[in-house]
Amino acid sequence: MCGIVGYIGNRNAIPILIDGLKRLEYRGYDSAGLAFFNDDKITLTKSKGQIKELERKISDTWRSKVGIAHTRWATHGEPSEVNAHPHTDCSDKIFVCHNGIIENYKALKEVLIRRGHKFKSETDTEVLAHLIEENLRYKPELAIAKSLKLIKGTYGIVVFFSDYPDRIIAARNSSPLVIGMGDNENFIVSDASAILGRTKNVVYMNDGEMAVLTKDNAKLFSYRGGSASSVNILKRAEKLDFNVQDIQKSGYPHFMLKEIFEQPESLTNSLRGRLIKKEGNVKLGGLENIKERLKSIDRLIITGCGTAYLAGSIGKLMIEELSGIPCEVGLASELRYLPNVDYRQNLAMVAISQSGETADTLAALRRFKEKNILTLGIVNVVGSTVARETDAGVYNHVGPEIGVASTKAFTSQVIILAILAIFLGRERGFLSAGKAKKIIVEIEKLPMLIKRVFGKKNKIKLIAKKYKNYNNFLYIGRKYNFPTALEGALKLKEVSYIHAEGCGAGEMKHGPIAMIDENFPIIAIAPEDSVYDKMASNMEEIKARRGKIIAITTEGNKKIKHIADDWLYIPKTL
Ligand code: GLU
Numbered sequence: 001m002c003g004i005v006g007y008i009g010n011r012n013a014i015p016i017l018i019d020g021l022k023r024l025e026y027r028g029y030d031s032a033g034l035a036f037f038n039d040d041k042i043t044l045t046k047s048k049g050q051i052k053e054l055e056r057k058i059s060d061t062w063r064s065k066v067g068i069a070h071t072r073w074a075t076h077g078e079p080s081e082v083n084a085h086p087h088t089d090c091s092d093k094i095f096v097c098h099n100g101i102i103e104n105y106k107a108l109k110e111v112l113i114r115r116g117h118k119f120k121s122e123t124d125t126e127v128l129a130h131l132i133e134e135n136l137r138y139k140p141e142l143a144i145a146k147s148l149k150l151i152k153g154t155y156g157i158v159v160f161f162s163d164y165p166d167r168i169i170a171a172r173n174s175s176p177l178v179i180g181m182g183d184n185e186n187f188i189v190s191d192a193s194a195i196l197g198r199t200k201n202v203v204y205m206n207d208g209e210m211a212v213l214t215k216d217n218a219k220l221f222s223y224r225g226g227s228a229s230s231v232n233i234l235k236r237a238e239k240l241d242f243n244v245q246d247i248q249k250s251g252y253p254h255f256m257l258k259e260i261f262e263q264p265e266s267l268t269n270s271l272r273g274r275l276i277k278k279e280g281n282v283k284l285g286g287l288e289n290i291k292e293r294l295k296s297i298d299r300l301i302i303t304g305c306g307t308a309y310l311a312g313s314i315g316k317l318m319i320e321e322l323s324g325i326p327c328e329v330g331l332a333s334e335l336r337y338l339p340n341v342d343y344r345q346n347l348a349m350v351a352i353s354q355s356g357e358t359a360d361t362l363a364a365l366r367r368f369k370e371k372n373i374l375t376l377g378i379v380n381v382v383g384s385t386v387a388r389e390t391d392a393g394v395y396n397h398v399g400p401e402i403g404v405a406s407t408k409a410f411t412s413q414v415i416i417l418a419i420l421a422i423f424l425g426r427e428r429g430f431l432s433a434g435k436a437k438k439i440i441v442e443i444e445k446l447p448m449l450i451k452r453v454f455g456k457k458n459k460i461k462l463i464a465k466k467y468k469n470y471n472n473f474l475y476i477g478r479k480y481n482f483p484t485a486l487e488g489a490l491k492l493k494e495v496s497y498i499h500a501e502g503c504g505a506g507e508m509k510h511g512p513i514a515m516i517d518e519n520f521p522i523i524a525i526a527p528e529d530s531v532y533d534k535m536a537s538n539m540e541e542i543k544a545r546r547g548k549i550i551a552i553t554t555e556g557n558k559k560i561k562h563i564a565d566d567w568l569y570i571p572k573t574l
Helices: 013-023 051-056 105-114 126-134 140-149 255-261 263-271 285-295 306-323 359-369 385-389 408-427 433-454 457-467 481-496 505-510 532-544
Strands: 003-008 031-038 041-048 066-072 094-102 153-161 168-173 178-181 186-189 201-204 209-214 217-222 229-231 299-304 327-331 347-353 374-379 392-395 472-477 499-504 522-525 549-554 566-570
Touching: 003 013, 003 094, 003 153, 003 168, 003 209, 013 031, 013 051, 013 066, 013 186, 031 051, 041 051, 066 094, 066 153, 094 126, 105 126, 126 140, 126 153, 140 153, 140 168, 140 209, 168 186, 178 217, 186 209, 255 263, 263 408, 263 433, 285 374, 285 392, 285 408, 299 306, 299 359, 306 327, 306 347, 306 408, 306 481, 347 359, 359 374, 359 385, 374 385, 374 408, 385 392, 408 433, 457 566, 472 481, 472 505, 472 532, 481 499, 481 522, 499 505, 505 532, 522 532, 532 549
Parallel strands: 299 327, 299 347, 347 374, 374 392, 472 499, 472 522, 522 549, 549 566
Antiparallel strands: 003 066, 003 186, 031 041, 031 066, 094 153, 153 168, 168 209, 178 186, 178 201, 209 217, 217 229
16 A cells, blocks of 8 residues: 545645655655646656656656646556556546555456456556546546445545546545645645645545545545435544654654654653553543443453554553453454354453554454444554544554654554553552552653663664674563564564564474574563563573574673673663
């Protein structure tokens, strides 16, 4: 799922479109393209590779007041100029940019070819342009709605017609679209970062909605079902809560590093106004309305994908320990296929998603909503789909996370789950005020303790250099640090392309230890906590097989020198 930018107004659309695409570059893409209207005709320009390549093809003299643009991440058909979006119909009158996947495109394409349509690309997206062409006897909005009825899959689309240059039409199903409303100009983008600094008035579109943008108006209606029903767009308008600086690298070589170093601040923002130390309690405004219902919950299910799932796995342990509520955690990509389980218990689901748009998380959430189960969200992007579709929730407030590998969102998800655990424990009378207070005192110190870890960056670099040529790594941990081990392995794979696995340290002897030799370094997450002795035994077993050990342990642990090859100290906390 990549980037969409559309503009209609009085200014030159071309630099606005290009600038918007650049703001979405962080999402990754393999090609880009744009279509704009000028002198009674549409110009279509596409390019494989970077936006720079596309810019080279654009003349400074080109002017337009309306256009659509796209960065593509190929799902159907190789990355190439022809496969880049926008895609067109046979008569080159309809221009479509699409994020997502049209699952039944093959069957639709066969029918369209039999009806005489000529396809130019290998993409799934192009069927949409030809389907709309089939329906062109209707007005554009209806032609699109009729075409979408035939489509199975996910989409955020923007469509532009050469015969109707006064409007851009957009529609969504499981792929985000945001309308930006300015003075005599309107924007449609797949991610609000693309319009930062241009307008703060935004409307997040819902699934099943279509938007028609003209230069001085934006209309929204739901197009599914019999007749279209219009939505009061002004009532839905929200203020964007971040700034242009938030999406700049601010001197760091890349966003991931910037976001790692932002953690003391981002955690402070996640916690702001939520800890009531004096009372040994926490305040979560987003859960106020469902406080009573939460008291009677018998069981919780946490869901998410990737990092959010792993944060949830830590959350499960905290919730069970501090609130006594039995809690499970499930991968959203699996939970979405939940059979018709007959839930007799009073169940609640917690869906975790940084963007609030993760397709599998949404699908799992909706599966539980169908069963009338109470749903909560832990979401960073204000107004996103998970935030809108859950009954209640807590925002992370960490600002935009641009780096593809999650960092500051992960630590924020863990801290929000920690305070959720305190909240539930206190509400249900399971956790004493005294114990909660002790935990809160430690939580408050975290931003400062994280800064202390940053002081070790040179040592961390040295260790990274020493081990950079190994092809395999194993991360191990127990209890709270078992999910941390999995998260560590996930980060290493994603960022360095080195094979890595995470394993519960207690599972080593049941198979994984067979892999260990001097060429297979182990990262042992072994703070001096309740399971340290067991971790120490695991490290001895590894040493006996000549495995190299990099230990992460708490300051003051002198014994580590006798077991590990290298070690990093982290400050002690609860
Ligand atoms: N499925 C479409 C394609 O392969 C859209 C991919 C995207 O979301 O960028 O062209």
